[in-house]
Amino acid sequence: MTAPTTTGRDAVREAVHDSARRARVASRTLAQLTTAQKDAALHAAADALLAAKEAILAANAEDIEIAKAGGTAESLLDRLRLTGARVDGIASGLRQVAGLPDPVGDVVRGSTLPNGLEIRQVRVPLGVVGMVYEARPNVTVDAFGLALKSGNAALLRGSSSAAKSNAALVRVLREALQAQGLPADAVQLLPSEDRSSVTHLIQARGLVDVVIPRGGAGLINAVVRDAQVPTIETGTGNCHVFVHKDADLDMAESILINAKTRRPSVCNTAETVLIDRAIADVAVPRMIKALEDKGVTIHGDLPGLVPATDTDWADEYLSLDIALKVVDDLDAAVEHINQWGTGHTEAIVTADLKAAREFTARVDAAAVMVNASTAFTDGEQFGFGAEIGISTQKLHARGPMGLPELTSTKWIVWGDGQIRPV
Amino acid sequence: MTAPTTTGRDAVREAVHDSARRARVASRTLAQLTTAQKDAALHAAADALLAAKEAILAANAEDIEIAKAGGTAESLLDRLRLTGARVDGIASGLRQVAGLPDPVGDVVRGSTLPNGLEIRQVRVPLGVVGMVYEARPNVTVDAFGLALKSGNAALLRGSSSAAKSNAALVRVLREALQAQGLPADAVQLLPSEDRSSVTHLIQARGLVDVVIPRGGAGLINAVVRDAQVPTIETGTGNCHVFVHKDADLDMAESILINAKTRRPSVCNTAETVLIDRAIADVAVPRMIKALEDKGVTIHGDLPGLVPATDTDWADEYLSLDIALKVVDDLDAAVEHINQWGTGHTEAIVTADLKAAREFTARVDAAAVMVNASTAFTDGEQFGFGAEIGISTQKLHARGPMGLPELTSTKWIVWGDGQIRPV
Numbered sequence: 001m002t003a004p005t006t007t008g009r010d011a012v013r014e015a016v017h018d019s020a021r022r023a024r025v026a027s028r029t030l031a032q033l034t035t036a037q038k039d040a041a042l043h044a045a046a047d048a049l050l051a052a053k054e055a056i057l058a059a060n061a062e063d064i065e066i067a068k069a070g071g072t073a074e075s076l077l078d079r080l081r082l083t084g085a086r087v088d089g090i091a092s093g094l095r096q097v098a099g100l101p102d103p104v105g106d107v108v109r110g111s112t113l114p115n116g117l118e119i120r121q122v123r124v125p126l127g128v129v130g131m132v133y134e135a136r137p138n139v140t141v142d143a144f145g146l147a148l149k150s151g152n153a154a155l156l157r158g159s160s161s162a163a164k165s166n167a168a169l170v171r172v173l174r175e176a177l178q179a180q181g182l183p184a185d186a187v188q189l190l191p192s193e194d195r196s197s198v199t200h201l202i203q204a205r206g207l208v209d210v211v212i213p214r215g216g217a218g219l220i221n222a223v224v225r226d227a228q229v230p231t232i233e234t235g236t237g238n239c240h241v242f243v244h245k246d247a248d249l250d251m252a253e254s255i256l257i258n259a260k261t262r263r264p265s266v267c268n269t270a271e272t273v274l275i276d277r278a279i280a281d282v283a284v285p286r287m288i289k290a291l292e293d294k295g296v297t298i299h300g301d302l303p304g305l306v307p308a309t310d311t312d313w314a315d316e317y318l319s320l321d322i323a324l325k326v327v328d329d330l331d332a333a334v335e336h337i338n339q340w341g342t343g344h345t346e347a348i349v350t351a352d353l354k355a356a357r358e359f360t361a362r363v364d365a366a367a368v369m370v371n372a373s374t375a376f377t378d379g380e381q382f383g384f385g386a387e388i389g390i391s392t393q394k395l396h397a398r399g400p401m402g403l404p405e406l407t408s409t410k411w412i413v414w415g416d417g418q419i420r421p422v
Numbered sequence: 423m424t425a426p427t428t429t430g431r432d433a434v435r436e437a438v439h440d441s442a443r444r445a446r447v448a449s450r451t452l453a454q455l456t457t458a459q460k461d462a463a464l465h466a467a468a469d470a471l472l473a474a475k476e477a478i479l480a481a482n483a484e485d486i487e488i489a490k491a492g493g494t495a496e497s498l499l500d501r502l503r504l505t506g507a508r509v510d511g512i513a514s515g516l517r518q519v520a521g522l523p524d525p526v527g528d529v530v531r532g533s534t535l536p537n538g539l540e541i542r543q544v545r546v547p548l549g550v551v552g553m554v555y556e557a558r559p560n561v562t563v564d565a566f567g568l569a570l571k572s573g574n575a576a577l578l579r580g581s582s583s584a585a586k587s588n589a590a591l592v593r594v595l596r597e598a599l600q601a602q603g604l605p606a607d608a609v610q611l612l613p614s615e616d617r618s619s620v621t622h623l624i625q626a627r628g629l630v631d632v633v634i635p636r637g638g639a640g641l642i643n644a645v646v647r648d649a650q651v652p653t654i655e656t657g658t659g660n661c662h663v664f665v666h667k668d669a670d671l672d673m674a675e676s677i678l679i680n681a682k683t684r685r686p687s688v689c690n691t692a693e694t695v696l697i698d699r700a701i702a703d704v705a706v707p708r709m710i711k712a713l714e715d716k717g718v719t720i721h722g723d724l725p726g727l728v729p730a731t732d733t734d735w736a737d738e739y740l741s742l743d744i745a746l747k748v749v750d751d752l753d754a755a756v757e758h759i760n761q762w763g764t765g766h767t768e769a770i771v772t773a774d775l776k777a778a779r780e781f782t783a784r785v786d787a788a789a790v791m792v793n794a795s796t797a798f799t800d801g802e803q804f805g806f807g808a809e810i811g812i813s814t815q816k817l818h819a820r821g822p823m824g825l826p827e828l829t830s831t832k833w834i835v836w837g838d839g840q841i842r843p844v
Contacts (some may be wrong), residue, residue, distance in 0.1 A: 024683035028760070028784070030784075031784075031786075032783060032784065042617075074819045104514060113803070113804075113805060117794055117798060119633035119804060124464070124786075126788070126816050126817075127816065187497065205646065209816050209817075210816070210817055224627065224650055227648055229438060230648055230652070230815060230816075230817040232817075242802055248839070249624050251838075251839040254839060254841055255839065256840060258842060259841075261632040262841075262842060262844055264844075300446075306784040314709075316557075338450070342756035356836075361453075361454060362450070362453075362454065362832045364450075364453075364546075364549070364832075365832065366832065366833060367832070367833040367835060368832060368833070368834050368835065369835045369838045370834075370835065370837060371836070371837045371838050371839050371840070372539055372602055372835055372836075372837030372839070372840045372841075373630075373840065373841045373842050375537060375841070375842035376840070376842055377833070378833060381535070381842065382535075382541060382833075383535065393652060394548050394549065394631050394632070394652075394830035395548075395631075395632055395654075395817065395830070398830050398831050398833075399543075399617065399831075399833045408816035409821075410702075410782075410786075410787065410788065410789070410790060410820065410821075411788060411789040411790070411799070411804070411819050411820075411821045412782045412789075412790050412792075412795075413789060413790065413791045413792065413794055413798060414792045414793070415791065415792060415793045415794030416793050417670070417673040417676060417793050417794070418679065418793070418794045418795065418798070419676055419677060419680035419681075419684075419794075419795045419797070420680060420684060420795050420798055420803065422683075
């Protein structure tokens with residue numbers, strides 16, 4: 001018998017499916033671990049990363065070399081680069097996850113039915129979790145840690161530009177698991193040479209329980225379009241700050257500048273400022289000046305601004321740019337946000353309670369802020385200790401996702417022979 | 423200017439998208455309604471259904487006529503048929519939903535952060551919910567009622583065989599809403615002439631928040647394969663009863679017979695019985711006799727049974743058939759179930775606490791029963807008052823879905839000018 005000829009694409013498919021099947025087997029063991037076993041494994045993995053620091057940095061240096069030769073910009077090189085201090089940070093991230101409460105086994109609700117059946121809904125791991133992400137190698141370890149603590153096996157599909165770094169990190173993690181008597185297949189790196197491994201991962205229905213893409217709109221759209229496995233959309237944030245007519249303008253300015261300039265490249269940054277027409281005479285020049293003083297380019301339909309088109313209302317700049325619009329009133333602000341927003345984070349600045357209540361009730365987003373910066377939408381800020389991403393979809397999880405969002409539930413029912421009447 | 427030629431398929435697409443856009447507008451109003459307003463609308467809709475009983479029955483008679491002429495089997499005709507009593511039942515179902523607690527506005531969790539920000543996670547409606555379902559016209563009204571109570575607009579894609587019945591029902595519901603000053607577009611019926619309306623519905627990303635298919639494996643698979651909108655898989659149930667060596671055989675027999683014969687066509691019916699080898703000598707003949715006495719055909723690899731293939735382990739019979747297998751021990755039972763089950767409901771009969779704990783911990787399903795019939799996996803039995811379906815996926819909802827499962831959440835954050843340090 002001759003073996004069938006395998007095309008490259010089929011080989012990738014087989015590699016992904018094989019990893020997923022091994023992850024499923026590992027996940028059965030992970031689901032039964034005690035919290036103490038998982039925490040010990042996380043600390044052991046942290047120790048192993050520190051012990052292997054030199055090999056990790058050497059692998060990363062190779063990625064950096066290749067990226068430089070390919071003409072990668074310095075800002076991207078910085079995302080890709082590991083240093084001794086960064087490896088220390090990655091390892092201590094694992095220890096931090098070890099310190100978080102274990103969601104598995106939590107009883108979400110329960111009751112005793114009239115017929116004596118005792119029912120309870122208990123948190124259980126999702127099973128096999130796929131992650132697709134871009135350059136930063138630290139995500140490899142973060143995702144492993146969160147997945148392990150929540151009892152899930154992780155299939156990691158990182159960026160090809162970080163292939164050697166990711167391979168070195170995952171090798172260390174797998175050896176650490178094995179040394180603890182746990183299945184190495186709890187964490188596996190998928191091939192990253194081309195996009196086909198992403199496609200095979202998101203179409204591995206039955207083999208993979210959920211895929212979480214972390215990256216730009218292009219990746220998210222491709223995943224949502226082609227996925228047959230349930231996915232959680234993360235990260236696209238076209239966030240607004242609405243300066244209401246009853247806003248304290250000092251507060252509005254401080255919130256706006258923080259929301260726009262703290263870290264312009266992250267998803268909770270403000271991309272549009274809406275200003276109430278009733279205070280436009282005073283507020284518009286003041287906000288423009290404050291933004292321009294910080295080097296922000298302002299797009300809008302007022303004289304002196306970069307002319308805005310619909311693209312400006314729709315897009316995330318992820319840079320020191322912002323769109324500015326004067327709106328007739330709170331109604332118009334809500335309407336603009338619900339039309340153009342991505343459902344991430346929206347903020348109002350106002351001293352008026354009725355306006356605040358109406359804005360929070362009517363704006364359709366994962367997080368709605370009253371008199372606070374959009375930058376607070378973040379798992380660590382919310383007190384979750386760590387975050388796997390920020391969901392902008394409505395199903396399963398919305399907003400920052402911590403450990404409980406990496407679980408499902410199971411109904412456990414205890415009886416003594418109950419049968420259901422016809 | 424000449425209008426572009428519109429093919430039939432494009433026209434269906436436009437009709438679905440247009441409905442979805444109008445549903446979105448309606449959903450903004452629904453999300454702000456008080457519980458009292460929604461309950462009043464549900465009672466008004468129930469009254470309207472009773473008042474329109476004759477027109478509804480006349481429309482249903484037309485569907486029945488067409489189905490008969492097409493040679494539809496009597497069992498299917500019965501699912502399709504409405505009677506005065508059934509319309510009464512449908513109306514009182516709406517009143518029952520009016521009596522359930524409103525999940526919208528529930529605070530799921532919250533805290534005050536060290537910087538003084540008050541954060542709380544509040545239940546909000548999903549928005550626009552699509553339902554795809556088969557013959558029964560009562561689902562049209564049930565889905566409307568659950569969607570309305572949870573503040574969602576419903577896009578209903580029923581069976582073409584129930585088209586006239588569904589149209590009559592939805593007309594009554596829309597008029598009742600309008601008479602209450604609520605948007606009629608809170609409930610809309612999508613065209614059902616061909617499958618393309620399903621495709622357009624499940625690909626209307628951004629317009630529809632979630633689609634819940636209710637029906638056979640073919641429908642569910644098509645939806646999961648082609649959907650770009652998040653979906654919730656429901657209803658496929660290949661459920662097992664495992665008779666452990668320490669089972670009380672009277673109890674095992676009673677549970678098995680109830681799980682198989684109470685209503686063989688529903689998803690929580692037992693499709694395979696697994697018997698522990700240690701008690702096979704006694705238990706196998708006894709279970710076979712009990713099943714045969716109830717007219718059940720038994721498939722298996724023992725002499726005297728209908729020979730079984732892998733198909734028998736995999737499929738839902740949804741009829742008076744069952745597969746029977748002798749397994750070596752609890753391990754083998756768990757392995758068989760995790761290999762062949764659909765993650766719906768699995769039961770063990772045992773007097774041994776350790777076996778019960780191990781089975782519930784290791785079996786991967788929405789519901790795991792100890793000494794109870796699989797038939798209990800049901801929203802009403804679990805005390806939810808009503809159910810929109812039984813989810814067999816792990817994301818968002820697992821097991822019977824009641825009103826809270828038709829909601830998402832929103833983080834509402836109150837501050838007094840907080841900004842995030844760099």
